Amino acid sequence: MASTPDEPTMALIVRHDLRLSTGKIAVQCAHAAVACTVAAKKSHARLTERWRQSGARKICLKIDNLNELQRLAGQAQSAGLVTHLVKDAGHTEVEPGTITVLGIGPGPRRSIDALVGELKPY
Secondary structure (H helix, E strand, O other): OOOOOOOEEEEEEEEHHHOOOHHHHHHHHHHHHHHHHHHHHHHOHHHHHHHHHOOOOEEEEEEOOHHHHHHHHHHHHHOOOOEEEEEOOOOOOOOOOOEEEEEEEEEEHHHHHHHHOOOEEO
């Protein structure tokens, strides 16, 4: 089934400058996806259910650094999208409180693509 511009999607944006291990990236993205889903269920219940029913599409992208990640988070919030910044507990690879991943959505694919379309896949 081909996706459409209206199909809900979620973007998980990872800080590339941290050079996290594959396992750490997976866990941090999972934290972002869960937090975004819980928040979206409260504020965008119908869209979240449509996202879930259509396969819960997610994309994982990389961004260069914290400043760019925070700028993107502000743009997503201004666009009315659900966002969540993951702050690591600091038990393994990074210092406590390090922001590792930004979750955006689920939201309309065209809205998310407008924000993250220039980013590369992780």
